[in-house]
Amino acid sequence: MTRKLTNKPLILAFLFFITASAQTKPKVPPPVPQAKVELVTTKQSIPKNFKTYSLFLICNPQWLDPAKNAGLLQLYHQFQSFGRAIGDDHAAVWFWKSNSYEHNDAALAQIVDVERSVRFCQAWKLTPSEGPHLVITGTYPDESHLSTGLPKDSAVYKLGDMAPPDISALLAKLTDELIASGKVDSPTGPPAPTPPARLWVHLLAATQQTINSFGCAWSFKINAGPVSADLKSCKTS
Amino acid sequence: MSISKWHPGKLILLWSWGGLFAALALTQFLGSKVESSPIAHLVELLIALLILLALSVVTWKWLSGRESN
Numbered sequence: 423m424t425r426k427l428t429n430k431p432l433i434l435a436f437l438f439f440i441t442a443s444a445q446t447k448p449k450v451p452p453p454v455p456q457a458k459v460e461l462v463t464t465k466q467s468i469p470k471n472f473k474t475y476s477l478f479l480i481c482n483p484q485w486l487d488p489a490k491n492a493g494l495l496q497l498y499h500q501f502q503s504f505g506r507a508i509g510d511d512h513a514a515v516w517f518w519k520s521n522s523y524e525h526n527d528a529a530l531a532q533i534v535d536v537e538r539s540v541r542f543c544q545a546w547k548l549t550p551s552e553g554p555h556l557v558i559t560g561t562y563p564d565e566s567h568l569s570t571g572l573p574k575d576s577a578v579y580k581l582g583d584m585a586p587p588d589i590s591a592l593l594a595k596l597t598d599e600l601i602a603s604g605k606v607d608s609p610t611g612p613p614a615p616t617p618p619a620r621l622w623v624h625l626l627a628a629t630q631q632t633i634n635s636f637g638c639a640w641s642f643k644i645n646a647g648p649v650s651a652d653l654k655s656c657k658t659s
Numbered sequence: 660m661s662i663s664k665w666h667p668g669k670l671i672l673l674w675s676w677g678g679l680f681a682a683l684a685l686t687q688f689l690g691s692k693v694e695s696s697p698i699a700h701l702v703e704l705l706i707a708l709l710i711l712l713a714l715s716v717v718t719w720k721w722l723s724g725r726e727s728n
Contacts, residue, residue: 619694626700627693634689 470562472513473604476504476596477557479517481543481550482582486531494531496586497554504593508600515563541565546572552580558596558606577606670718681710 468475478501480486485494498516505514517535542548545568548555557563561573572578579596581589599606619627642653684707693700 619697622701623693623697626697626704629704630689630693630700633685637689 467565468515468563469513472562473511474508474513474558474560474600474606475563476508476512476514477542477555477559477563478515479539479542479548479555479557480534480536480553481540481548481555482553483550485554486534486536488531491531493586494534497581497589500586500590500593501556504597507597511604512600538565541568545569546578548578549580552582554581555579556581556592556596558600560605575605665721670721673717674714677710677714681707684710 468477480494484490501514501516505516508514517538519533519535540550542557542563542565543550543553543555546557548557556579557572557576558579559573559576561575563573579592581592584592596606642651644651644653684703688700688703688707691700
């Protein structure tokens with residue numbers, strides 16, 4: 423009995439150690455998607471499990487001119503800031519061939535993975551001269567199934583004719599929309615051309631115009647001494 | 660369509676109602692642009708024209724052969 427009581431603190435200490443070691447066991451955190459994605463090699467695929475994918479596509483050969491390096495670098499920095507600002511649920515993708523972009527901007531144009539961008543531009547029917555393009559889509563851009571075309575829930579922005587401040591403003595607006603609603607509105611381009619009206623519609627419109635003009639052609643006047651009235655069919659402004 | 664006894668009051672009644680509906684249809688036709696709804700405008704114009712045409716036919720038929728005293 424005496425021996426049993428003596429061993430009791432030892433047993434309690436052992437149990438405490440086991441419990442404490444079980445509690446302090448390091449847990450593996452779930453993989454958290456990164457907001458900013460920079461694909462540096464052609465072998466890397468676009469990561470999945472993001473709400474939206476913002477792809478920066480450079481298919482315009484003018485942007486590969488070494489003289490454009492400064493502009494390209496500025497564009498990249500703008501996009502980089504955009505990728506950081508849109509949060510962890512949204513991916514910003516820029517295709518590089520190598521990871522030396524931050525150190526050597528003289529060869530910046532050479533390390534842009536144009537070939538990969540061109541595959542997207544061809545499949546999604548984006549005009550290279552209007553680029554660079556920013557495509558924001560809620561569907562995973564599966565490079566092995568590009569032939570299915572541009573996903574329906576996509577917005578395409580043509581940055582070719584935009585000045586850097588305008589691009590910054592656009593990216594800020596897109597950031598707001600992505601953060602607020604998790605999606606972006608389609609860019610408002612020129613209104614779609616209305617289909618040409620048929621002949622009978624033209625005739626009907628002409629009839630209406632004729633009747634209207636005929637109705638406006640008359641006026642009615644009454645002049646009865648102290649009382650006079652002037653009735654006109656149409657109010658002219 | 661036959662009429663038991665001709666009376667100018669009946670024609671006046673018909674033309675009054677017919678003119679009212681034709682005017683309403685024509686007002687609808689002229690009230691907005693044709694391009695907004697071409698079919699509706701076509702129907703409105705046809706209604707106005709058909710009412711006037713029908714009244715003209717009825718009047719012509721009833722008055723045919725009758726000579727004023």
